[in-house]
Amino acid sequence: MPSLIRSRFTLLSVAALTALLTFGLVVLVDPPAADAQKKKILNVAAKEPETLDPHTSILGQTQAIKRFMYRGLTRFAIKDGKVTTAEVQPDLAESWTLSPDGTVWTFKLRKGVQFHKGFGELTAEDVKFSFERQINRVPGTRFGVNLEVIKSIEVVDPHTIQIVLKSFDAIFLLRMVGYQQGYIVSKKAVEKYGEQFKWNPVGTGPFYFERHSPREKIVLKAFDKYHAGRPQIDEVHWFDVPEDATKLIGLEKGTFDVLYPEAVTADFAGQVEKMGAVIDKRGPGQQERFYVNMTKPPFDDIRVRRAFMHAIDRKAIKETMYPGGLARLATSCVPPGYFGHIPMTFPEHDPEKAKKLLAEAGHPNGFTIKNYFISKSFFYPKVLTLAQEQLKKVGIIVELQVVEHATFHENIRKNLDPFVLYGGTRLPDADPWLSLFFDSKEIPDPATGNKGTNFAHYRAIDDLLVAGRLERDVKKRAAVYAEAQKRMERDLVCLPISDVAGQWARNPKRVSTPFDPDYGEFSLHYSYNYPEMLKVLN
Amino acid sequence: MLQYILRRVVVAVPMLFGAMSIVFFAMRILPGDPCVAMMGDQATTEALADCTKNLGLHRPLAVQYVDYLWRSVQLDFGNSLRQGYPVSEYIARMFPHTLVLVLSSAVVAALIGIPIGIVSALKRRSPLIDYPLRIIALLGLSMPVFWLGILLLIVFSLHLNVFPLIGGGDLDGVISMLKNGEAFSSPRDFLAAVGDVLHHLTLPALALGFTLAATVSRLSRSAMLEVISQDYIRTARAKGQVERAVIYKHAFRNMMVPLLTIIGLFVAVALTGTVLTETVFTRPGLGKMLVDAIGARDYPLAQGAITVFTMIIIFVNLTVDMLYAVVDPRITYR
Numbered sequence: 001m002p003s004l005i006r007s008r009f010t011l012l013s014v015a016a017l018t019a020l021l022t023f024g025l026v027v028l029v030d031p032p033a034a035d036a037q038k039k040k041i042l043n044v045a046a047k048e049p050e051t052l053d054p055h056t057s058i059l060g061q062t063q064a065i066k067r068f069m070y071r072g073l074t075r076f077a078i079k080d081g082k083v084t085t086a087e088v089q090p091d092l093a094e095s096w097t098l099s100p101d102g103t104v105w106t107f108k109l110r111k112g113v114q115f116h117k118g119f120g121e122l123t124a125e126d127v128k129f130s131f132e133r134q135i136n137r138v139p140g141t142r143f144g145v146n147l148e149v150i151k152s153i154e155v156v157d158p159h160t161i162q163i164v165l166k167s168f169d170a171i172f173l174l175r176m177v178g179y180q181q182g183y184i185v186s187k188k189a190v191e192k193y194g195e196q197f198k199w200n201p202v203g204t205g206p207f208y209f210e211r212h213s214p215r216e217k218i219v220l221k222a223f224d225k226y227h228a229g230r231p232q233i234d235e236v237h238w239f240d241v242p243e244d245a246t247k248l249i250g251l252e253k254g255t256f257d258v259l260y261p262e263a264v265t266a267d268f269a270g271q272v273e274k275m276g277a278v279i280d281k282r283g284p285g286q287q288e289r290f291y292v293n294m295t296k297p298p299f300d301d302i303r304v305r306r307a308f309m310h311a312i313d314r315k316a317i318k319e320t321m322y323p324g325g326l327a328r329l330a331t332s333c334v335p336p337g338y339f340g341h342i343p344m345t346f347p348e349h350d351p352e353k354a355k356k357l358l359a360e361a362g363h364p365n366g367f368t369i370k371n372y373f374i375s376k377s378f379f380y381p382k383v384l385t386l387a388q389e390q391l392k393k394v395g396i397i398v399e400l401q402v403v404e405h406a407t408f409h410e411n412i413r414k415n416l417d418p419f420v421l422y423g424g425t426r427l428p429d430a431d432p433w434l435s436l437f438f439d440s441k442e443i444p445d446p447a448t449g450n451k452g453t454n455f456a457h458y459r460a461i462d463d464l465l466v467a468g469r470l471e472r473d474v475k476k477r478a479a480v481y482a483e484a485q486k487r488m489e490r491d492l493v494c495l496p497i498s499d500v501a502g503q504w505a506r507n508p509k510r511v512s513t514p515f516d517p518d519y520g521e522f523s524l525h526y527s528y529n530y531p532e533m534l535k536v537l538n
Numbered sequence: 539m540l541q542y543i544l545r546r547v548v549v550a551v552p553m554l555f556g557a558m559s560i561v562f563f564a565m566r567i568l569p570g571d572p573c574v575a576m577m578g579d580q581a582t583t584e585a586l587a588d589c590t591k592n593l594g595l596h597r598p599l600a601v602q603y604v605d606y607l608w609r610s611v612q613l614d615f616g617n618s619l620r621q622g623y624p625v626s627e628y629i630a631r632m633f634p635h636t637l638v639l640v641l642s643s644a645v646v647a648a649l650i651g652i653p654i655g656i657v658s659a660l661k662r663r664s665p666l667i668d669y670p671l672r673i674i675a676l677l678g679l680s681m682p683v684f685w686l687g688i689l690l691l692i693v694f695s696l697h698l699n700v701f702p703l704i705g706g707g708d709l710d711g712v713i714s715m716l717k718n719g720e721a722f723s724s725p726r727d728f729l730a731a732v733g734d735v736l737h738h739l740t741l742p743a744l745a746l747g748f749t750l751a752a753t754v755s756r757l758s759r760s761a762m763l764e765v766i767s768q769d770y771i772r773t774a775r776a777k778g779q780v781e782r783a784v785i786y787k788h789a790f791r792n793m794m795v796p797l798l799t800i801i802g803l804f805v806a807v808a809l810t811g812t813v814l815t816e817t818v819f820t821r822p823g824l825g826k827m828l829v830d831a832i833g834a835r836d837y838p839l840a841q842g843a844i845t846v847f848t849m850i851i852i853f854v855n856l857t858v859d860m861l862y863a864v865v866d867p868r869i870t871y872r
Contacts, residue, residue, distance in 0.1 A: 050576065050620040059576070139592045198622050213710050214621070214631055215822035215830070241704060241820055242830075249696055255703050406570025406835055413574075451574075451586040 039234040040536040042511065045247040046260035048240035049218070052201035052209060054183035055134050055141045063180070064260060064527030065238055068220055069116070070185070070203035072178030073107055073127065076522065076529055081514070083521040083529050085284060085337065085428045088173045092122060092184055092204060092227075102168035102472055103151075107176075109159040114225040115186040116201075116208035122184065124161040128153045129187035131163075140198075143181035146432070168472050171339075171429045178205075179427075179524050206231045206532035215240055231532035244268060248505075251277055257510040257536070260527065263378050264503045266323045272505045280517045280528075281501035284337030284428055287330055288321075288379055289496035290387075291437070291455035292419045299418050303361040305492040308419065309347040310354035311394040317386045318498040321379060325518070326503075330496030333437075333488050337522065340430030340468075340481030344489045346496075354394040366395020373401050373417055375408035383497065384421055413444040413451045420455035425502075425524055430481035431468055438488070439465055456493035502526045511536055539863075539870075543856070550852045557848040558610060558841065562603055565837050571595075572619050572835035593619050606838075610845065616838035618831075625842035628827070633846075634713060635706045635823040639746065639815065640808045642739055646747025647804070651675075651754025652797070658755070659762035660785075671755070678752025683811050687745040687818035694741060704820035707735035742819045746811050753807070754800060761796040765789045794865045802858040806851050 049062035054070045057063065075091035077084050090096075093107040113122040131153060134144040149169040154162040165172065176182050189202035201209045204227065207220040220236040239256065241247050244263070250256040252275045261268055264279065272279055290312070298304045318329050328336075331343040347353075358366055374384045381402055388398045403411070412420045426433045436442055440459040442452030461484040468480040488494055502523065506513070512535045513528070515521040523529040573589035590596050597605075609616060615625035654671045661667040694701045712731045715721045721728040765771065766789050774784045813825035820826075824843055831839035862869045 051622065057576075137588065139588070142588070195622060211710075213708075213822065214623070214628060215826055216705055239704065240822075243820075246704060246820055249691075250703050253696060253699065253703060404568075404570050404575075404833075406572075406575035409574035410569060410571050449587065 040232060041235045041237055042233045042258065042534060042536055043256045044236060044238045044258050044260065045241040045250050045256040046238060047242055047262075048215065049238075051140075051198035052218075053140065053198040054185065054201070054203065055130075055138075055143055055181065056198065058142060058180075060526040061260060063525035065218065065220075066183065067178065067205070067523075067525055067527060067529065068207040068236060068531050069201055069205040069209060070178060070183035071205050072182030072184060073109075073176040074173050074182070075178055076524075078530075081516075081520070083515060083523065085522040085524060086339070088177055091178060092127075093176075096173075103165045105163045105165070105172060106156070107161050107163070109161065110227060111159055113204050113227045115189070115204055116223055117189075119186040119189050119202050122186075122204055123158040124155040125158070126187045127161050127184055128155055129190070130184045131181070133190070134181055146175055146181040146427070149175075167470065169469070170472070170474075170477055171427060171431060174427055174429060207233075207236055210235075226532065228532070232535045233532075236531075248272070248275075251275065251505060251507055254507070254510070256507075258504055258506045258534075260504050264326060264500075265321070266326065268505075269326055276509070277505050277507045278517050280504050280506055280513065280515075280521070281325070281519050282503070282526075283499075283501055283519050283522045284335050284425070284524075285327075285499055285501040286423045286425045287335045287496055288383060288421065288423045288498050288500060289330065289333065289494055290419050290421055291494050292492065293415065293417075293455060293457050294491065294493055295457040296415065296418050298361065298363060298367060301361045302492060303357045304363070306347050307354040307357035307361070307394065308391070308396065309492060309495050310350045310357065311391050311396065312387055312495060312497075313349040313390050314346070314495070314497050315349070316390070317383055320386055321382060322498055322500060327498040327500040330499045332485055333494040333496055334430045334433055334481065334485060335496075335499050338426075338428045338430055338433055340478055340484075342482045342485050344485050346489075347492070351390075351394050358395060363395070366397065368397040368399065369418060370399050371401050371416070372398045373403050373408055373411040374421065375405040376402045377405040379423065379500075380405075380408070380421055387421075412455060414446045415444060415457075417455075422453070422455065423500075425526070428524065430484070431465070434461065434481070434484055435465055438484075438493075458488070458491070458493045460487050460491060504528070509537065543860070546856050546859070550856075553852060554845065554848055555607075558607070558845055559603075561841050561844040562606060562837075565832070565835065565840055566599065568832075568835065570835055572837065575833075575835045576620055606841065610841075615842035615845070618839045619836045620831075620834050620839070625838050628839065629824065629842055629846055631710070632822060632824050632827050634709055635821060636809075636812050636816070636825060638709070638735070638739060639742055639812055639821070639823060640805065642743035643745075643747035643750060643808060643811070643815075644804060646743050647750040647754050650748065650751035652758050654751070654755040655758025656762050656785075656790075656793075659759045659766065662763065672759075675752045675755045675759075678749055679756070681749055682814070683745055683749045684814045684818045686749060687742065687815060690741045690745055691819070701741050702738050705738055706821040706823065707731070707738035709735050738821070742815050742821060745818075746808065746815045750804060750808060750811065754804070757800045758793065758797055761793045762789065764796075765792045768792070791865070795862060798858050798861050798865065802855050805854040809847055809850065 046064065047061040049057065049065050050059060051057050051062060052065065052069065054066045071091050073091060073093035074088040077087040077089040079087065092110055092113055094110045096105055096107045098105055109122060109124060115122060131147055131150065134141045135147050135150060137144050149165050149172065151164045151166045156162055184204060186202040189200065190197045193200040199212055206223055206226045208223045210219040210221045212218045217240060218238040220238065222231045222234050224230050241250065244261050247256065247259040247261060248271050251259055269279060292299050292305050292308060294300055294305065315329055318327060332341055333344060334341045374380050384400065388400060391398055411417065426436065436453050438454055438456065438458045438461055440454065440462050442454035443457050444450055444452050444455065464480050464484045468477055471477040471480060501519065504527065514533050521529055528534060572593065572595065573586050576589065594602065613626065617624055618628055654675060658668040658671040691703065695703045708731050712735055715728050715731065771784060771788055774788050812823055813829055816823040816826035817829060824846065828840060828843040831843060
């Protein structure tokens, strides 16, 4: 009978579906994660790092996870219960001395520091190797440029190392901090694994690498022999979660304990607050700013640049993007928290003045910028749409082409945008910062293949940059950079909008930190400077 | 038969070659540079130049193309630009995740789709059975998998909290336990790991399976309709066979020929479906890998993934053609 067959099929399919569902439920009732209750696991939601070799990547998530595994000779100081990026303290080095002529640094290494996975004790050889592989530009390494001040490195004994500089370097101890070029790797491990060191990382940090399931997660474990004591957290599970919305749901649901958002918006902050989580804010953070290409018409006319700046309402953009404490209105082209920063003044928001200046410069009806490229990622499209509206009011029409982030980067280096919106963080000192964004060597030029970041095409402070690097007197050095900022103020090449703190969301019921969430822990790598001090509660 | 297979394999070569060439050039026509994508905002001039050189991207395009083809012939797809893993190893690690997803959604689709198709064919135009079933099928067809996926996530994961939000479970662990024989020395752990994988699999399999079930049910309905109007069915009934035997023995088996075609189609559709499903459920797998690889301009990885996708589709189509002969003895290949 057909009805019999029918009912059989129906029964079969219903039974199978029920079985599938029940199985799912049964598994849930008897959680396989029984171990998880014993172990203290920190569940992190962030993007997936592309390498774990500390000397090779500049991506935020990669820099963030490196700090869990690696340390440097010095570290950012913990002072009065706060972490500051303005001072350093000993870490893998116990002490150091500087020769009277300011070119020879001698570091005494801490004894008994162990590398992960039985790679033995840290010696001066490892330190020499870590720096030299970068100076020699081993393929893939990126931070050699930050160590170019070094002339030679001598191993005095297994626990003493002498670094000779080409000339005095005011920020040398800052370069030695466990961050980018400062991380110390195991020489033996790098030699053993070669190219595959990137997935067989060996450092001296509080956590060691356990395994990587690509596109899913990375598991780190507490290092029993960490020189400052084993961390309280047993395991770190670093999940690959690209979407902020998914991260938030996971935080609310308890799947994740801390998250590294792509962008902190008012909406994001609101949701975090609503679910009872907190946002850990870290300075100096990143600055969002405009560079105006002073060589390309019509912006080669300073009146047009001034009009552009009068047209932009910085405060409105900052408040729309990051209301209240989520960011601070930027005060200089060198962010606060960087050595050498002084407040600058910028043309105030005044559309009428802007229109007048444009008319004077021969653009009474304004002008149109066709094919203005902007990244579709991060803060770029939002900030630019706000600016677009403001510019329109004075007659500057910007026709946006929203493109992939990679395309955006490609195009701004071809000088296709007459003004460039940009963000970023550097060593907190005016020298590396200004050198990258205002040194004439960094002017991007498709003809020569130069892919630098001096988008303003500025040439007026090269002499000050040279002078600043040679100056040993702290006050005089500060004066040099103050002068640089005054020249930029005069030439109107940069308009900073917001200084945005580095921010992670954290479930305080699950994870505690000893530092004040409100700028209590400064760091440079978008993440916790001292992840070993986090504690998983229950 | 053997000759036929050989001929098909030979024809597959230019097809594969074409797909590989298209993906090679399409990836490079896309604006954006892998180094810039990789290094983001903090890239310096020097670092970018270094990176381009290290990845061999400074060489002329023709050289890169020939190099790529020559290596692919030797089954060397290069290393992922971003993560440095050999592409073949990477794909091998991702493949099981996608395979279990495709298989389980195939099961779901077959379990839902075939019975619905058959029943609605047998009860054609019955307002109480056929119409509602056809509406369900229509619903499945018009619901995109990412929408259904999000819906399932919101209900079962977020509100009821019975299924995990992201991930694919410890499939790597299960596979290594099977490889090392640990599956039998610690069956408890093994079962827990398998359970975890299935737990993670349920929602994605349901989402993908349900959207595919619609196609399956519509096709099996029309296949069944065609079969039951054939002369041999009337003959079977005239012989006085019970209806159950008529349907099982005569109709169902003959219906399998068009259904096999569906399976071939299914794999192609399911593979593209995994791209969305894996993204929505944040599951590792070939689909998500491909999307990420294209976003990061990871040329070798994207090329490798497309090559593997093409090979799977060619292989499945060939297998389905072979199976026709098994199901229907009248079909022979020469």
